[in-house]
Amino acid sequence: MPCMLIDPSQKYKPYTPLKLDDRQWPTKTFSKPPIWLSTDLRDGNQALANPMTADQKLTFFRLLVKCNFKEIEIAYPAASDTDFSFVRYLIENGEIPDDVWIQVLTPAREDLIRRTFEAVAGAKHVIIHMYNATCPMFRNVVFRNSKEQTVALAVKHTEIVRKLTDEYSASHGMKFRYEYSPETFSQTEIGFSVEICDAVKTAWGKASTGIDRIIFNLPATVEIAPPNHYADQIEYFCAHITEREKIIVSLHPHNDRGTGIAAAELGVLGGADRIEGCLFGNGERTGNVDLVNLALNLYTQGIAPKLDFSDIQSIIDIVTQCNDLPVHPRHPYAGDLVFTAFSGSHQDAIKKGFEEQVGRHADNLTKGEAQIWDMPYLPLDPADLGCSYEAVIRVNSQSGKGGIAYLVKQHLQLDLPRKMQIAFYQVIQAISDKEAREMTVEDITTAFRKTYHFGANYHGRLTLKSFRVTQEPSPNPSNGVTTPDERRRFDGTISVDGVLRVIRGDGNGPISALLDALHTHLDIDMTLREYTEHTIGEGQNAKAASYIELVATTPEIKDTRRAAQSWWGVGLDSDIAGSGLRAVLSAVNSAIGDRVLPELKLNVGFNSSTGQAEIADAIINSLALQLPRRLQASFFEAVQRAARESEGNITYEALTNLFQTTYGYEIEDKGRFYIQSFKLEHIGDTGRRLFTGEMIIDGESRKVAGEGNGPLSAGLAALHSQIQGTLACREYAEHSVGEGADVKAVSFVELIYEMEGETKKEVAWGVGSDTDITSSGLKAVLRAASRIPSVKGRA
Numbered sequence: 001m002p003c004m005l006i007d008p009s010q011k012y013k014p015y016t017p018l019k020l021d022d023r024q025w026p027t028k029t030f031s032k033p034p035i036w037l038s039t040d041l042r043d044g045n046q047a048l049a050n051p052m053t054a055d056q057k058l059t060f061f062r063l064l065v066k067c068n069f070k071e072i073e074i075a076y077p078a079a080s081d082t083d084f085s086f087v088r089y090l091i092e093n094g095e096i097p098d099d100v101w102i103q104v105l106t107p108a109r110e111d112l113i114r115r116t117f118e119a120v121a122g123a124k125h126v127i128i129h130m131y132n133a134t135c136p137m138f139r140n141v142v143f144r145n146s147k148e149q150t151v152a153l154a155v156k157h158t159e160i161v162r163k164l165t166d167e168y169s170a171s172h173g174m175k176f177r178y179e180y181s182p183e184t185f186s187q188t189e190i191g192f193s194v195e196i197c198d199a200v201k202t203a204w205g206k207a208s209t210g211i212d213r214i215i216f217n218l219p220a221t222v223e224i225a226p227p228n229h230y231a232d233q234i235e236y237f238c239a240h241i242t243e244r245e246k247i248i249v250s251l252h253p254h255n256d257r258g259t260g261i262a263a264a265e266l267g268v269l270g271g272a273d274r275i276e277g278c279l280f281g282n283g284e285r286t287g288n289v290d291l292v293n294l295a296l297n298l299y300t301q302g303i304a305p306k307l308d309f310s311d312i313q314s315i316i317d318i319v320t321q322c323n324d325l326p327v328h329p330r331h332p333y334a335g336d337l338v339f340t341a342f343s344g345s346h347q348d349a350i351k352k353g354f355e356e357q358v359g360r361h362a363d364n365l366t367k368g369e370a371q372i373w374d375m376p377y378l379p380l381d382p383a384d385l386g387c388s389y390e391a392v393i394r395v396n397s398q399s400g401k402g403g404i405a406y407l408v409k410q411h412l413q414l415d416l417p418r419k420m421q422i423a424f425y426q427v428i429q430a431i432s433d434k435e436a437r438e439m440t441v442e443d444i445t446t447a448f449r450k451t452y453h454f455g456a457n458y459h460g461r462l463t464l465k466s467f468r469v470t471q472e473p474s475p476n477p478s479n480g481v482t483t484p485d486e487r488r489r490f491d492g493t494i495s496v497d498g499v500l501r502v503i504r505g506d507g508n509g510p511i512s513a514l515l516d517a518l519h520t521h522l523d524i525d526m527t528l529r530e531y532t533e534h535t536i537g538e539g540q541n542a543k544a545a546s547y548i549e550l551v552a553t554t555p556e557i558k559d560t561r562r563a564a565q566s567w568w569g570v571g572l573d574s575d576i577a578g579s580g581l582r583a584v585l586s587a588v589n590s591a592i593g594d595r596v597l598p599e600l601k602l603n604v605g606f607n608s609s610t611g612q613a614e615i616a617d618a619i620i621n622s623l624a625l626q627l628p629r630r631l632q633a634s635f636f637e638a639v640q641r642a643a644r645e646s647e648g649n650i651t652y653e654a655l656t657n658l659f660q661t662t663y664g665y666e667i668e669d670k671g672r673f674y675i676q677s678f679k680l681e682h683i684g685d686t687g688r689r690l691f692t693g694e695m696i697i698d699g700e701s702r703k704v705a706g707e708g709n710g711p712l713s714a715g716l717a718a719l720h721s722q723i724q725g726t727l728a729c730r731e732y733a734e735h736s737v738g739e740g741a742d743v744k745a746v747s748f749v750e751l752i753y754e755m756e757g758e759t760k761k762e763v764a765w766g767v768g769s770d771t772d773i774t775s776s777g778l779k780a781v782l783r784a785a786s787r788i789p790s791v792k793g794r795a
């Protein structure tokens with residue numbers, strides 16, 4: 001079975017180095033781009049298993065024009081009808097911009113040269129490119145020609161080309177230039193290459209300076225030596241060809257040794273003016289030199305390549321569709337992975353690099369200096385090629401905290417503190433190791449949201465609904481005067497497992513006040529270990545992000561740094577205090593896990609005024625009712641009475657029930673008096689209203705009627721017709737509850753009752769609700785009346 005040889009010198013001969021004393025190219029540097037020629041539609045196309053269709057060639061040609069190529073080899077027109085017709089199509093349909101030179105290739109054969117001229121007839125600017133192979137093997141094997149015959153072939157056909165250019169210039173007003181390629185230049189004796197090119201120049205007879213320079217294209221048809229050898233050959237050629245000023249020296253490197261790029265670059269240092277190649281290195285065998293790569297190599301040295309690859313992805317899309325060949329994911333500048341770092345230390349450096357660069361660029365801007373791109377691992381700003389930073393960092397099991405933190409910052413705008421980065425990294429590492437796959441940005445942001453209960457759909461068992469942080473006055477014991485101090489009070493509503501709770505706590509600041517409240521009301525005893533914050537955005541849209549590390553409070557561990565376990569939390573809010581409080585709950589949610597929380601109870605009556613506000617808050621939270629101040633006082637008394645038997649403690653549920661049953665709010669029992677049906681009418685133009693309807697009075701249905709200034713007084717008048725004594729409305733309030741289709745009106749009515757012939761008065765509140773505001777008011781009136789036991793019905 002054939003295999004690699006132990007001694008390959010028995011099979012392969014080394015190249016013969018050129019003896020070039022005092023070579024100049026190693027100390028030269030780049031200062032300007034070469035002249036570019038794309039040969040995608042010729043050398044690239046001829047190497048495809050399925051050469052491009054006419055439509056594909058047209059699409060590709062337009063792309064090359066868009067990329068700013070001014071010299072484009074469009075075909076080998078004598079090769080096929082497709083190529084010939086394509087050239088005709090471009091010319092006849094005005095596809096070739098005036099500043100673009102089309103180039104066409106022909107061998108040194110008269111019939112094919114004539115066919116080539118027929119193809120380009122009528123084009124404005126044409127480079128006729130003729131070639132014949134010159135190296136010993138081709139002379140001996142393919143052409144079986146001597147050196148003299150090889151020169152004669154080139155000279156004879158150059159003369160034919162010259163004659164035809166004169167004829168076509170005269171008949172069609174065309175402008176021609178001539179390119180000659182000693183094919184297999186890199187394998188040809190260098191002296192013979194110079195000799196044949198000099199002879200061709202003479203045969204052409206009209207090489208001049210500027211635009212009339214003859215092009216000698218020196219192909220590394222097969223790359224057989226390292227790039228320094230090619231550079232030597234080019235430098236030698238440039239130094240020995242006659243009338244160098246009348247010549248454009250062009251390179252045409254292939255990539256058989258994988259050093260096509262280096263060969264082209266060193267060849268330019270060796271004195272070449274022009275490079276022929278293909279986009280992304282398509283071409284025979286291992287391809288022609290990649291022009292995108294070469295141009296962007298110059299670009300990253302700060303030299304404008306005069307080619308535009310700003311939207312690299314659309315260029316890749318067109319080229320891969322036309323060539324039906326993929327671009328390798330590691331292809332320089334263009335591959336899917338070339339701006340991507342998976343490994344932790346690379347990611348860490350990139351993250352730090354970006355952070356440093358933002359500051360440096362801001363500094364440059366104020367000083368009016370250039371904002372130089374200087375990033376670890378990223379020689380080019382992906383944005384310059386129309387790429388986003390999205391793929392710069394991708395995460396798998398090789399990744400570290402820096403990369404993950406970078407993605408969290410990019411996608412959630414959260415700049416995690418170092419210790420939290422480490423904590424979250426462990427979360428991602430565990431998932432990535434377990435699932436043995438890359439973590440997408442979505443995987444990471446979702447894991448972040450879940451871990452820290454961050455965002456609407458990921459909230460934990462405890463969420464902040466509303467809060468107030470006030471400065472707590474502290475009495476100065478020496479003189480009894482109240483002075484403000486640094487302490488803060490937290491009053492807030494939090495949802496605990498879906499149930500709203502009002503909690504309160506005191507501390508040195510909002511965070512310790514909330515921790516105190518959680519301890520007091522929910523037996524959650526935690527201590528703050530670390531806190532950081534930053535703003536996101538600017539102006540009115542600015543938000544505060546807070547990060548908090550909590551540890552369990554234990555009497556044994558006084559120093560929080562010594563606690564082995566901690567929980568991180570994150571909070572985002574337009575208000576800095578709010579973001580800190582949300583961060584506390586985020587950490588607490590992780591800390592409590594599934595732990596059963598004690599049932600929350602209100603402690604009623606520890607302070608008369610604050611207790612009343614607290615109970616009113618509880619009703620806001622449970623029933624969304626904003627009680628008028630005097631109803632608050634009334635209900636507070638009812639609560640105090642009810643709580644007396646339980647040492648001042650009352651559950652939220654019991655409190656809510658108490659309110660509903662006391663004031664008849666949305667309960668089944670309709671009370672002593674209620675309306676079955678009613679109608680309200682205006683009485684002429686008096687502005688007064690007439691209430692007629694059916695009321696239930698102590699279980700008996702009665703037809704009723706009454707007049708008043710408004711609906712409520714008319715309803716009251718109707719009720720008066722059925723009872724003894726007088727009821728008057730002392731206070732009325734209303735507001736809406738709910739939104740959209742679910743909105744309803746809630747009315748609060750306080751009635752005052754006077755018995756006939758008695759001075760004693762009684763008062764009572766009633767609460768009614770209905771989708772109709774009048775009905776809700778009337779219900780509240782009858783509820784209040786029902787609550788006054790001394791109201792007697794008429795017989």
Ligand SMILES: CC(=O)SCCNC(=O)CCNC(=O)[C@H](O)C(C)(C)COP(=O)(O)OP(=O)(O)OC[C@H]1O[C@@H](n2cnc3c(N)ncnc32)[C@H](O)[C@@H]1OP(=O)(O)O
Pocket residue numbers: 043046076078079080106107108109112131132133142143183221
């Ligand atoms: C390194 C390069 O990329 S060079 C460009 C290569 N590109 C192509 O070949 C694609 C287009 N080519 C073709 O379609 C065909 O080869 C044609 C139409 C040009 C010629 O086709 P054919 O006449 O059938 O000849 P064939 O394809 O066999 O070519 C080989 C013949 O051309 C001769 N030949 C090869 N190169 C040249 C040349 N540059 N000048 C003159 N004759 C040449 C060979 O010596 C051989 O001659 P022989 O038949 O007398 O032995």
Ligand SMILES: CC(C)C(=O)C(=O)O
Pocket residue numbers: 043131181183184217219220221252254
């Ligand atoms: C025709 C020549 C320039 C060629 O394509 C080559 O040598 O690769």
